[in-house]
Amino acid sequence: MAVNPARDLPRLAAVIGIGVFALLPMAKLPAFYDSFLYLVFFWISLSTSWTLLSGFAGYFSLGHAAFFGIGMYATAVLSAKFDVPFLLTLPVAAAIPALLAVGIGAVVFRLRRLRGELFALLTLAVTFVIATIVLNTPIDGGGGIVMSAVPLPAIMPTPTGSIYALGFVLCVGTLAIAWKVAHSRLGMGLFAIHDDEDVAEAKGVPTFRYKLSAFALSAGIAGAVGGVHAMYVGFLTVSGTFELTVPLYVVLMSVIGGSRSWFGPAIGAAFITTLLYAFISGGEAMIGRALVGVILIVAILWLPDGLVPALKKWLARRRPAIAKPAIVHVAPVVATARPLGERVLLQVRGAAKRFGGLQALAGVDLDVREGEILGLVGPNGSGKTTLINVISGFYPLSGGTITIDGAEIGHVPAHAIARRGVARTYQIPRPFVNMTVLDNVILAATFGGPPRRAADIRDEALHWIGFTGLAGKEDVLPAGLNLHERKFLELARALAAKPKLLLLDEVLSGLNPAEVDNAIRLVRAIRAQGATIVFVEHLMRAVIELSDRIAVLNEGKLFALGAPRDVMRDPRVVSIYLGKAYAA
């Protein structure tokens, strides 16, 4: 493999850095330095573990002290009261909080419309409850636990050195896990959940499972960190362990550093810890705390995304924009052109959906044939978008059945429907706002389509970006696109999943006439590739032009179905749009 300085230099630096820090205790520095560096590692591990769920997926937890504290007490109780060797207690210290997180998550993540504050408060309240239980049961009993009798494995020449080494291992391990997660499917899914959970689910991300995994991982690491920390503090008390300032510092460190980046929290943690302890020696700890407070306020006001993103932006601005060659080679995707046949791809039977007292769908029967474009129209409130939402699994059906290729999907979670080849777009584009255009499409291709190699997925994503005319915008964030381009990004994401059935919800609304013509050409091109399309649209000229058949919904029922011009001239249809008098 050729030497690539851009890639290999950071790696080399990382290896050297890890080596130097790992061997540092051998130098027998004064214990103060070992402790100080241990604390830096400690906060890095803790804030990085927090960010796995809260930073990546956006569920801000204020309960990190609970997981960390349970880890501390697990190690302390096992080693001090039951004489379990210290190192053996660490897996337990990680496992209990992870299990607790799974338990909490299994309840909380099922709540429909779980708001961010609610999650933060619930996790905070859990912390207090656990602290009270620990305090009042023999786990602690109110007297605290002394760790001095627990033998510390002599990893390093000095005890502080050994603790340092353990802290360092955890720190590197945590960062490695964070890196791995950030560059995996899991991380991609979590980032998508952060931006728009419903869309992530619709694109095939198993959101519930991913959130649980991230929560368990986050809590487990915090527990292991707590286990080592029990040894560091030597004497555990409930009030010192389940402290409110722990989650607050963790949040602040991550936010200051940049909580969506795998190494942002580490930078924030190193920065703040150094600041906090820089003043201890001079007896000016209080000034140090106040200074941290001031810096935090300034950072929140001026760098709301954190240091790392701000630095990246600054670097990007300093670096002269390299004129990128337009993508010339786009890997061809073989279109499996299917003839317009009589085979029914989507079958809807008696589909009903009610919201409280409102019957949005009152038993819709509809067959969509393979390869056709079906226009779905009807007056406001007739149930068009609801039908799209039940087919794509955003809402479960209240009654009836929906099958695709013969498989029932009426009660299947949205991500599973997406994997069976149903893709949709949104009337108001809902891109993942913190992901580039390319990443948006890659996500859809990764979770929607069949399993493929990352390089293939990337090529395909580039193909669809080119197909929808977005070439050259791959690295742009959605905020940098206009409405027209965002609508096309919706299409690119839907196409990248290689859907059997494409549901388009008002792709044309809000576009100007030239953009509408462009969009119509694109939908034709999509159809030429063999996709089956159901589209909801209000711009009737376009519906007539594009559809093979039109289905008219009215009051939650199929009202008319047939060739476009025939249907729209049908006096019954005219009357529901314009009134009986007009039809006459």
Next chain:
Amino acid sequence: MLLEARHLHVGYGDAPAVWDVSLDVGAGEIVSVIGPNGAGKTTLINAIAGLLRCRQGELRFDGAEMTTVKAHDYCSHGIALVPEGRRLFVKMSVEENLELGCYLSAARAGRAQSLEKVYGLFPILRDKRGQPAGELSGGQQQMVAIGRALMARPRIVLFDEPSLGLAPTIVDDMFDIIAKVRQDGAAVLLVEQNVLKALEVADRAYVLEQGRIVAEGLPAELLKQPHIREAYLGV
């Protein structure tokens, strides 16, 4: 003219935009803007109500230039909105919702009188005055929304899709109320999907399609032209 819009351009985020729209409403007139869903009707009326900034163009109300006026000062000029989907303060009682309509001191002075008038128009609201507005039926909520606007003693009432989601018989009642509002002396700008109803009640009308005015004129004339049919049915 009471309200004059000239070459308005409005657009925000991902909502439908309107381009180069000019329209007039005279004192005591009922003017309807009809058009299919997604044509930009709500965007247009929100801009006239001051909820959205115009990107370009002029908006004059009774001679005053409105594009530089702050959103919370529109009401003091005599503009009141009955928004799409009603947008009541659902946790507050019916009467509190109505009272919000006369928040400004000029209207506040006539609170008791205005309340009597609104309760006269909608007797059912008097019985439900203490209930949270969110607990009312759709039709009753629409009454509260209209009542709230009337409490402001407006010179023009902007109605945004008053018939949306209501049963046909209640729709008829709503349009009767709109006619009554005009009898009371206020002008009306009505944005509606329901073509026949909107044209029946209007003195003049505009057809909005894809963010542009494609036709305007007297209701009877518009009905004869193909614009409406094309906009709504595509054929």
Next chain:
Amino acid sequence: MPSVTLLGQALISGVLAGGLYGLLAMGLSLSWGLLRLVNLSHFALAFLAAYIVYELGTNYHVEPWWSAAMVVPAMFAIGAGQHWLFDRFKVNELGSLLMTFSFAVILEVAIQLYWTADFRRYETEYATRSLKVGPFYIPVLDLTLCIVAGALAWGTWLWLRQTYVGKALRAAAEDPEIAAAYGVNHKKLAYLLSGIGAAYAGVAGTFIALIATLAPAQIWTYLGVVFAVVIIGRLGNPLGALLAGMLIGASESLAQAVLSPAWSPIVSFSVLIVILLWDPEWL
């Protein structure tokens, strides 16, 4: 099982102690419920007020009630000033939480630098007075606190329900755009409300000075339970905050009497968890 008299006394002390929770919760509840801003520095402001009352009383022999008359308006000004920052930088709910945490840390440091970390006790003649009703003792200060808290809660509640400004605030909390369409200048009212919230911290601080022993780290002791009280009492509802405070105070006190003192926090937080899981829309 403790005697009935003991339980009765625990109940009374609990309700009275809950008055302070309620008083502290009120300002938080208003700004969180009606402005969607979470002010963690509320407790630090209360303690700042408490220290000032202590200082004025101990060193300058100013009657606490006169000190309060100076401190409460000053707190109002600080609250409005904080709101300027929120407003100027368009701080959201989470940002306000992190920012006010930093405020609290800075205030804690300032207090510690001036008054040191030592415990301070404001000795007044009021502290020892109590009424005897039947077999029960009612400390006069706690009773005064509850009466003041009750009056404030009731007054604020009426203000929010009966006045145009109050209704406008509630309306703007639901739909600021439509409220503005009817002439509500939400920005201006938000300053007023932020000031009022901080002023309540000043009132609470006056009583903290009289009742409690002061230390800078005490700022954080009320945080957990008062947050639970704010939510249980429903955001934006001052009467709810006071009643929830008294309820939590009483249940804590009973838990202390029946079980052991250390079990008491579990009451408020279990109630909180159950409420939030039972009705996520409660917030």
